[in-house]
Amino acid sequence: MENSSSGDESDHRSRRFEDYSVSADVSESESCGASSFDSPVASTSRSTPTVVGPHFGSYLPVLSPIKPPMTGGKYAGKDESQNVTEVQLMKDRFSKLLLGEDMTGRGNGVCTALAISNAITNLSATVFGDLWKLEPLNQETKSIWRKEMEWLLSVSDSIVELTPSFQEFPDGGNFEVMVTRPRSDLYLNLPALRKLDMMLVTMLDGFHDSEFCYVDRGSVDRHSNGSQSDSLLMQYEEKWWLPFPKVPSNGLSENTVRRLQQCRECSNQIFKAAASINGNVLSQMEVPNIYLEALPKSAKLCLGETLHRYITTAQFSPESLLDYLEMSSECTTLQIANRIEAAMHIWSRKRSKSHGTGKLPWKGNIKGPGGDKEKSKLLSGRASTLLKNLKLQFPGLPRTRLDLDKIQSNKDVGQAILESYSRVIESLAFNLMARIDDLLYVDDATKKRAAMAAASVSASVRLHKPTMRGTSWSSMVAPPDLSPSPLTIRERGKRRFSYSSTSNIDTMEEALEKLTFN
Numbered sequence: 001m002e003n004s005s006s007g008d009e010s011d012h013r014s015r016r017f018e019d020y021s022v023s024a025d026v027s028e029s030e031s032c033g034a035s036s037f038d039s040p041v042a043s044t045s046r047s048t049p050t051v052v053g054p055h056f057g058s059y060l061p062v063l064s065p066i067k068p069p070m071t072g073g074k075y076a077g078k079d080e081s082q083n084v085t086e087v088q089l090m091k092d093r094f095s096k097l098l099l100g101e102d103m104t105g106r107g108n109g110v111c112t113a114l115a116i117s118n119a120i121t122n123l124s125a126t127v128f129g130d131l132w133k134l135e136p137l138n139q140e141t142k143s144i145w146r147k148e149m150e151w152l153l154s155v156s157d158s159i160v161e162l163t164p165s166f167q168e169f170p171d172g173g174n175f176e177v178m179v180t181r182p183r184s185d186l187y188l189n190l191p192a193l194r195k196l197d198m199m200l201v202t203m204l205d206g207f208h209d210s211e212f213c214y215v216d217r218g219s220v221d222r223h224s225n226g227s228q229s230d231s232l233l234m235q236y237e238e239k240w241w242l243p244f245p246k247v248p249s250n251g252l253s254e255n256t257v258r259r260l261q262q263c264r265e266c267s268n269q270i271f272k273a274a275a276s277i278n279g280n281v282l283s284q285m286e287v288p289n290i291y292l293e294a295l296p297k298s299a300k301l302c303l304g305e306t307l308h309r310y311i312t313t314a315q316f317s318p319e320s321l322l323d324y325l326e327m328s329s330e331c332t333t334l335q336i337a338n339r340i341e342a343a344m345h346i347w348s349r350k351r352s353k354s355h356g357t358g359k360l361p362w363k364g365n366i367k368g369p370g371g372d373k374e375k376s377k378l379l380s381g382r383a384s385t386l387l388k389n390l391k392l393q394f395p396g397l398p399r400t401r402l403d404l405d406k407i408q409s410n411k412d413v414g415q416a417i418l419e420s421y422s423r424v425i426e427s428l429a430f431n432l433m434a435r436i437d438d439l440l441y442v443d444d445a446t447k448k449r450a451a452m453a454a455a456s457v458s459a460s461v462r463l464h465k466p467t468m469r470g471t472s473w474s475s476m477v478a479p480p481d482l483s484p485s486p487l488t489i490r491e492r493g494k495r496r497f498s499y500s501s502t503s504n505i506d507t508m509e510e511a512l513e514k515l516t517f518n
Contacts, residue, residue, distance in 0.1 A: 090151055093119070097155075113416035116152060117407060120420040123148055128428050132242050133214045134207040134435050142201065149197075152417070156190060159183050159414045185284075186414050189277050193421050196270050200428055203263055211256050212439060214243040245439045251447040257440070264436040271429035275395070278422035281415055287345065288409035291402055299343040299379070307339070311382055318386045322393060330398070337390055338401045344383035345402075351376035396430055 097116060100109020109115070127137075127145045137145075160180040167177045181187065252260075300308045310321050327333040351373050391397055399407075410416055 086147070093148065093151055111411055113410050113413045114408065116155060116413060117410075117416040117420040120149075120152055120417070120424060123152070124424040124427070128424075128431070131428070131431055132435070134204075134210070134212075134432075134439065136205045136208050137201065145201075153190070153421075156182070156186050156414060156417055159186060183414055185281070185418065189281075189418050189422075192273070193277065193418070193425060196274060196425050196429075197421075199266070199270060200425065200432065203266065203432070206259075206263070211252055212245055212247045215246055216243055239438070242438070245442050247439075247443050247446050249446070250450055252443045257443065260436050260440060264433055264440075267429045267432045267436070271395070271426055271433065274422045274426035274429060278419060278426055281419045281422065282403055282406055285406040285410055285412070285415060285419075287402065288405050290409065291405040292345070292349070295342055295346055295349075299346045302342045302346060303339050307336075308343075311343075311386070312379060316382055318382075318389045321386065322389060327394075333390070333394055334398055334400070337387060337397065340383050340387045340390070341400055341402050344380050344387065347376045347380035347383065351380065 096103060097112060097119065099105060100111060100115050101118065102109030110118075123145070127141055159182065161183050162178040163181050164176055165179045166174050168174050182190075296302045303311065307325075310316070310324070325336060327336065407416075407419065410419075
């Protein structure tokens with residue numbers, strides 16, 4: 001009897017633990033499924049084999065500390081750990097976007113649109129910030145750029161609009177339904193920007209096994225025979241921090257020069273396309289109130305006496321006005337652009353105010369019929385035309401104050417993605433054109449120096465030839481003109497700015513010759 005009672009007690013205890021183990025497995029599987037995004041290997045840790053032993057060892061799962069987790073019947077290795085790292089990195093990126101770059105969680109972050117714009121800008125600075133040479137990107141850098149850009153651009157998949165469409169049902173009836181599609185601006189511009197991005201990266205991949213190389217300017221200065229003043233001039237040169245391109249003694253081959261010119265033309269077209277997309281997106285953004293509140297009361301106070309008189313005169317010519325203005329530096333040109341843009345919005349606000357309040361007092365040089373509304377419209381159009389011509393003449397001009405205020409105050413995530421992505425591609429294409437221009441300039445200087453050396457050798461050979469007549473050498477052979485002609489800068493379309501005066505051009509070119517040929 002005692003044995004039978006103990007057997008019944010053990011059977012009852014076994015059934016109780018069986019029920020407990022089943023419920024525990026169900027709860028663990030549910031919790032694992034709920035947290036699969038947080039830890040991809042959490043579900044694999046539950047599938048480790050149990051250790052069979054006496055008493056209750058067959059019912060309690062034991063984690064094995066020896067074997068790595070299993071995935072799909074195979075042990076997880078380097079690939080799985082790399083996937084875990086990528087998932088963690090993606091979680092960090094999106095958490096930073098959701099918190100508005102405020103990782104403390106105190107609510108002091110920026111809006112989502114500005115956070116995405118800053119993320120794309122910072123990623124571009126990390127990948128392409130050191131693009132000082134014409135060389136391919138390494139695979140790791142290229143992978144980081146593509147992977148993280150896909151993460152950031154995936155936000156645009158949720159920005160959709162409803163469009164009417166017809167759907168056919170099995171019974172043969174057609175019904176009009178609303179279907180989702182990407183917003184029109186994203187649908188048109190985002191694929192184009194992706195293609196431009198791919199073209200630029202592919203163009204960089206083509207600069208392998210090239211005929212040229214790059215050296216540090218400091219090492220070239222140490223080995224050159226230039227004087228200390230020449231070295232100081234080179235330090236104050238516009239691009240003194242960039243490595244110096246070195247080409248063969250006879251210059252680059254014709255095929256290489258032709259390929260460089262093709263790459264430059266392609267980069268120029270990419271630059272224009274990205275700049276056009278960026279300009280359209282910025283024009284669609286609303287003018288923030290913070291910018292309008294900071295405007296002066298009158299356009300004359302904003303422009304100044306001289307510029308205001310030239311814009312309001314009857315014989316207005318934007319080309320002549322741009323030639324007259326002193327724009328010797330980037331800072332001065334940007335200030336003029338900010339003033340013209342501010343005056344344009346002042347006149348636009350005057351036109352909108354005079355729409356229902358009658359005439360406003362007007363003082364100007366424009367004569368003819370029409371009220372203050374027409375005059376404000378005319379002057380606003382003149383300022384807009386002048387600003388467009390200024391940006392065309394200086395394509396590398398930084399963003400104006402209005403553009404920066406629009407980017408900072410923008411709340412539209414789609415517009416933030418398009419603006420930042422196009423701005424990044426525009427900057428990359430411009431830098432690529434600048435690197436190609438520098439290389440072609442050094443190649444031109446090298447070929448001119450080689451031609452001068454060949455001319456001097458041929459002249460010395462002619463001087464040593466025996467005379468055939470009884471005339472003097474001075475009447476027979478004219479002295480060769482071997483004076484070093486100053487190097488002319490290769491035509492690059494329209495240069496952005498000229499930071500050196502005309503009197504220092506020859507001295508700087510001599511210093512450049514020492515860097516190139518010594």
